[in-house]
Amino acid sequence: MICLYFIFVLACLQLSEASEVSDAFENYHIAPDVIDVAPQNFLEVKYTPGKDFEMELGTKVIPSTVQSVPWVTWDMDPNTLYTLVMIDPDTPSPTKPVTREWRHWLVTNIPEDNVKGGEIITNYAGPTPPPGDGFHRYVFLVYKQPGEIDAGDVKSADRGSFKVADFAREYRLGDPVAGNFFQA
Numbered sequence: 001m002i003c004l005y006f007i008f009v010l011a012c013l014q015l016s017e018a019s020e021v022s023d024a025f026e027n028y029h030i031a032p033d034v035i036d037v038a039p040q041n042f043l044e045v046k047y048t049p050g051k052d053f054e055m056e057l058g059t060k061v062i063p064s065t066v067q068s069v070p071w072v073t074w075d076m077d078p079n080t081l082y083t084l085v086m087i088d089p090d091t092p093s094p095t096k097p098v099t100r101e102w103r104h105w106l107v108t109n110i111p112e113d114n115v116k117g118g119e120i121i122t123n124y125a126g127p128t129p130p131p132g133d134g135f136h137r138y139v140f141l142v143y144k145q146p147g148e149i150d151a152g153d154v155k156s157a158d159r160g161s162f163k164v165a166d167f168a169r170e171y172r173l174g175d176p177v178a179g180n181f182f183q184a
Contacts, residue, residue, distance in 0.1 A: 021179060024057035030139055030181060034089045034101060035165055039179035043140050046071045055182050060135060063184045067126035069105075073113045074142050074178035081145040082110040083173060084118070085164055088127065090136040103162035104138065108151050121154050127184040135183040143173035 025031045025038035045055040047070045055061075055070070072084065086105035090097050104125050110118030129136040141164060149171045168174065 021057065025179060025181070028058055028137060028181065030089070030137065030179075034087070034139060035141070035168075035176060037175040039141065039176040041075050041178040043142055043178040043180040044073045045140055045180050045182075055180055057180060059182045061182050061184050063127045063129060066138075066182070066184065069124040072115060072140065072142075076113045077144070078112060080112065081108075081148060082113070082118075082177075083108045083143040083145055083149070083151075083171070084110060084115060084140070085143075085167070086124070086138060086140050087162065087164055088129075088136050088138055090129075091160065092130065092133075094134050094136060099160040101162050101164060103159040106151070106154065109145070109148055119151075121151050122159065125159070129184055137181055137183055139181040140179060141176040142178040143168055143175075144177050146172050 021042050022031070022038035022040060025035075031038035042057075047053060047055065047066050047068060074082075076082065084105070084107045085103070087101040087103055089101045091099050091102040103122050104127070106122040107115055107118040107120050127136065127138055151167075151171065154167070168176075
């Protein structure tokens, strides 16, 4: 009986997290502006500007505090490859995002949640929103891959006007399995 209670509590916590993540993505118009379906799982993102701080959904930050490559982790399946992408859908301006989306980071073929073991397609570039432009949304998404992918053609492509939804369709990644975002 006690085991059933703990299973029930765990299931409720997982549903609560899924709802919190998807609600935040919808409240900030990331879904459906950028992706059709919001991720259900929280992507843990940590930066180290003198001390560790974990990024919560929608946190407002000063761009200088998020210039280093963050540490990220998510609930993953063993023996599975993943793709991690970070984009700014508000470029060059939140009111006129004509070059939506700017690709800040793209890593494919990540074994489990070992980002350093993946293939870096686009090196991390921290946020640099124009002064006085308002807050930009910086979105992290993780996709489960159907197998190893070759996205080498994206390496030489311009970072601007990248469409993560198109990329996910092209490489048959499905919907994102985890996500997070901040504002700067």
